[in-house]
Amino acid sequence: MKALRPGLVCLALLATSVLSAQVTAIRAGRLLDTSTGAVARDQVILVENGKITSVGPAVAIPKGASVVDLSQKTVLPGLFDVHTHLCLNLKTQGGNGLQALLSSLLAATAIETTAYRALEGASNARDMLRSGFTTVRDVGNAGNYADTALRRAIEDGLVPGPTVVNAGRIITPYGGQYHGIPPERADIGIPEYLYADSPDEMRKAVRENITFGAKVIKIVVDDQPYLYSVDDVRTLVKEAAAGGLKVAAHCATDEGARIAAEGGVASVEHAYRATTPTLQVMKDKGVFLVGTDFTRQAAHEMGMDEYHGWVVDRLKRAYQVGVPVAFGTDVVFVKDGETRGTLSIEFVTSFVEAGVSPKQILQAMTANAARLLGMEKERGAIAPGYAADIVATAGNPLENIDAIRHVTFVMKGGQVYRNE
Numbered sequence: 001m002k003a004l005r006p007g008l009v010c011l012a013l014l015a016t017s018v019l020s021a022q023v024t025a026i027r028a029g030r031l032l033d034t035s036t037g038a039v040a041r042d043q044v045i046l047v048e049n050g051k052i053t054s055v056g057p058a059v060a061i062p063k064g065a066s067v068v069d070l071s072q073k074t075v076l077p078g079l080f081d082v083h084t085h086l087c088l089n090l091k092t093q094g095g096n097g098l099q100a101l102l103s104s105l106l107a108a109t110a111i112e113t114t115a116y117r118a119l120e121g122a123s124n125a126r127d128m129l130r131s132g133f134t135t136v137r138d139v140g141n142a143g144n145y146a147d148t149a150l151r152r153a154i155e156d157g158l159v160p161g162p163t164v165v166n167a168g169r170i171i172t173p174y175g176g177q178y179h180g181i182p183p184e185r186a187d188i189g190i191p192e193y194l195y196a197d198s199p200d201e202m203r204k205a206v207r208e209n210i211t212f213g214a215k216v217i218k219i220v221v222d223d224q225p226y227l228y229s230v231d232d233v234r235t236l237v238k239e240a241a242a243g244g245l246k247v248a249a250h251c252a253t254d255e256g257a258r259i260a261a262e263g264g265v266a267s268v269e270h271a272y273r274a275t276t277p278t279l280q281v282m283k284d285k286g287v288f289l290v291g292t293d294f295t296r297q298a299a300h301e302m303g304m305d306e307y308h309g310w311v312v313d314r315l316k317r318a319y320q321v322g323v324p325v326a327f328g329t330d331v332v333f334v335k336d337g338e339t340r341g342t343l344s345i346e347f348v349t350s351f352v353e354a355g356v357s358p359k360q361i362l363q364a365m366t367a368n369a370a371r372l373l374g375m376e377k378e379r380g381a382i383a384p385g386y387a388a389d390i391v392a393t394a395g396n397p398l399e400n401i402d403a404i405r406h407v408t409f410v411m412k413g414g415q416v417y418r419n420e
């Protein structure tokens with residue numbers, strides 16, 4: 001055989017080294033299947049090129065593979081938050097009332113530049129990832145498509161962050177979620193929102209969002225005196241589906257939640273005042289509840305203390321009815337000593353107060369959320385062919401859900417971002 005020149009030998013050795021470095025073996029002491037609640041002990045997970053290739057107790061570790069020892073940890077799929085606003089930080093002044101919240105919202109959306117909000121998003125995305133959230137659905141409030149810029153930067157490896165499914169600009173009847181706007185400032189909601197009142201405007205708004213990089217469509221059904229009708233929602237859902245996207249619907253009232261469910265949305269967001277009959281409609285139509293179930297702390301910071309009791313009661317009834325539930329937080333406030341990730345993970349406490357079991361909470365944070373996003377065959381489980389989105393905790397969250405609030409290992413797409 002013809003001998004290789006010294007330079008080619010070096011290249012060959014380098015190629016072999018890079019190839020070996022692409023294989024990671026994780027020794028999992030307890031591997032948690034969040035879909036079933038089953039725990040398998042002493043498993044090996046092989047990861048290559050960002051994907052899980054093998055899982056089992058007798059999987060051979062290839063020579064030269066990088067080994068991660070989680071033999072004393074509980075290992076589970078990466079977490080989801082399917083209702084976040086990465087590019088929005090509100091200084092809520094410690095819960096000084098709804099008016100203070102609205103003033104903070106106006107300052108953040110009307111004064112801050114899109115570029116600055118993209119940088120805020122990068123900071124929040126990093127912190128979400130460190131807390132174990134490897135996938136998020138960003139449902140708007142990002143100015144002039146700062147969320148699209150953030151998603152692309154993460155995908156291109158420029159900044160660390162979760163996989164992002166972003167909404168672009170929120171579609172709403174005229175006026176959006178701002179109340180009491182003077183006519184001299186009629187444009188204050190732009191570009192935060194896309195106003196759409198006629199079917200043609202609705203179709204155009206959906207197409208505009210898709211053109212500028214949205215991966216989900218967010219609509220506001222009822223945050224003003226005039227609501228979208230069932231036919232309006234159907235128009236939006238049909239146009240989104242033509243572009244391969246699902247629709248998430250902001251619904252603060254019972255009527256709005258019922259309209260959204262009847263109109264065929266993928267998820268109803270908030271549904272603070274949803275009655276049990278409306279929850280039954282959601283179940284019958286397979287519509288997910290993303291309850292953004294404010295903790296006492298979050299409700300206070302947002303100047304809406306009464307909301308905590310509402311969401312705990314509604315969440316309890318939703319599980320009794322059998323509505324599919326996916327975990328989402330709606331954290332937009334900042335607090336000293338906390339990050340967007342630590343504030344978001346805290347929302348499991350509302351589930352606990354509602355009597356939801358640890359298994360059901362973990363399902364809402366993984367498998368259910370993946371199904372809502374249409375990712376059930378690629379994320380939300382630790383299995384061959386799935387993205388290597390993996391987290392670990394010191395304790396077993398099936399035995400004590402508080403363990404999920406203290407993630408010690410985070411891998412996303414095969415890359416380790418945290419390992420304590």
